[in-house]
Amino acid sequence: MKIGIVCYPTFGGSGVLATELGKYLAREGHRIHFITYSQPVRLDILEENIYYHEVNVQDYPLFEYQPYELALSSKMVNVALKYKLDLLHVHYAIPHAYAAYMAKQILKEQNVDTPIITTLHGTDITLVGRNPSYKPAVTFSINHSDKVTSVSESLKKDTLDFFGIKRPIEVIHNFVDLSLYNPEQDCKNTFAPNGEKIVTHISNFRKVKRIVDVVHIFKGITEKINAVLLMIGEGPEKEKARALALELGIADRIKFLGKTSEVVRVLCMSDLFLLPSEKESFGLAALEAMAAGVPVISTDTGGLPEVNIDGLSGYTCGVGDIEGMVQRSISILEDNLLQARFSKRARKQAEKFSLERIGPQYLQVYREAIAEKAKV
């Protein structure tokens, strides 16, 4: 198949998932055309069957806001025509599903009917999409997609609860490429010169991730455990977290590693992963940690309990239950045998979300979308 993938090219989970999906499909022999405003961070454009088309927005002084959706729709049309795409798969509803709807209408004028598959990822539904400024357009573009998928049961339920959706929504959970993670690998390192336990958090440091809670939980852990905290990512809450670490006297135990490309290596060194989010439709970062055999302490919000099983791959607590997360973290970290058991079970749980199991589900949706078009 010839497939156009539209996503955010940044470190956000939807972009990472879309990129990994495109790479998988390319390895399966499909031609994958990424249509984004910059090259996705995990994409190697030299790989076979991968093509990259940059959306250029012209700056014009009249506009306070440059019309990105117009440029994106036009790019989708041009790429679909030039490369005879079989379908367009857009990740994150805003504004991608809306731009795709426009592209589809333009293509129809040229007697080309290109199916649109929209994958809902999280804040496009639970935060941004619910905003009254966007809600009618988001509802409309979901309803006009040929196929709609959601990354968790919880997100599907939220979508049906918040929006007047008439289309069926198929849940296809996020996946992880297990071959990248080898839990047997010995990777203790320079971050723990004195045998400290390594606690890790990865996110885009937005408010919804509650990274201030990460610092508080870590402070509680250090009362009992000799540990360091590795913080991967960048975002608006970073300075607040840094200031809190100074105030709590634990700044020397926390390393902010920024947007490192060494996520797999860092996870492989880690003993525990913290994800105390306010909302989380799935928690791809938690799944990646589990793939590396790292137990997860997370909240029980959204789709997290579908991924992190309480008492098995880690623990889940209520949002803001810092004390609960501290106690559960300590219980794992103070007992090496128990930690090893959690580690094994975390990896086993991650195996349920392997690329080999989940990837073909997208291919099935594509085939159905194309077959339905052929019938019309």
Ligand code: GMT
């Ligand atoms: O919040 C992020 O990490 C970014 C955001 C995105 O869409 O880029 O992530 C959402 O999609 C991920 C991939 O499907 C999910 O794993 C995240 O749980 C989800 N984030 C939230 O719901 C807050």
